[in-house]
Amino acid sequence: MTIDLGLVYLTQVQMQNAADTAALEGLRGRDAAGDVGRRAAAANLVSWNFQNGFQSPYDSSCTPTPGFAPITEEEILGAGPDVQFVPDTSDGTELNAHQQIDVANSGVYQPLLQCNPGNVQSGDLVSGTFAAAPVVAEDSDYNRTDLTAAEAATSAKAPSFLARLRRTSDFQGLDNEPGVSSSGNPMPLLLGRGTLVGPGANPGYNPRINGLTIRGTAISDSRAALQVGACAANPAVQSPCAMAFSISRTCWASSVNVNVTSCIAGSIRSTGQVVGGFVAPGGSLQPVPSGGFVPIFDDSTNRIIGFGFATFDGTNLSRPAGLQMASSNASAVAPGFDPTLAPADLHAILLSNGTLTTDPATLDGIVVAPVIAQ
8 A cells, every 4th residue: 555655646746746837827828828828838738747748739729739649658757657457357256456457558647638718617727716715625516615717708817727637537527528627547556456445435436446536736826026037138039028217106006108207206216126126216218119017116115016017118108907917027936035124124015016916006017927826
């Protein structure tokens, strides 16, 4: 049983790692790739996790790639062993412990997630709203206490994204629905097939016969960015990056189309890339017609509290409606804050960072990035 449970643990870790990356990818691509595109990207990323290569099962529209097939057996890494057994009746019995491994039909589980464009709650990839719960639970129909699935019509812009991998017996009939969900076979007991492990709560389930259910589930959530990247030296490979100036919260909140020259004195200062950083007088009003990240600072402390996405023509700063999911060059995880900040001051800055996404006057254009929430 020690070896069997060790394989279960290792498989669950592999599946969880893949779920984590898929949840982040699915939310990261929300605005840049569109709902179907981000689901395809998340499913492809899971497949890549278990290949010795980068063959994609889907194109950007979530259409199965023509000719896609599992790669050759020697290269499959897989999410744990997928072992099949055949009865050994040589002694006139069909005891579970007498079964033999069916080598020809055994291998490893290679997940192929379904895109779930209808955003069904039991699907592999689910868009919705995360809310921390005192007790995290998921029932047999995959309803969760910490995630509410969005309606299909609004799922494209929901603030959270769930990814799940599973190996189950599919007793509920929800785990292998084409286009919605996928599942591998349960993890069989290899050396514990003759143990006295009994049936579970479900009278039709016995781990010695049916194997062990394994799941890997992750939820990513949108959080206000804590840092953004500098501009690349080569404009040809440029992602959105920190503008050459920062703007006060008051000036940012004054309009979705701000004439920066009309803001009060001191509302435009030098640039920065990390929340908590001090911005000095100055700043260069260089036009950024394609859009970039503008640091937003607190009017009283002159320290950065967040970042907004906007276009800038040299005079007018125009911000789009709604929170803006950064697909690259921004993170909701900071590498380290200014060490001169007192703990109470840093706490106040982080509180201000969070309110940027909830204040109706500031939220349009605020840059958010995905983090693993569960």
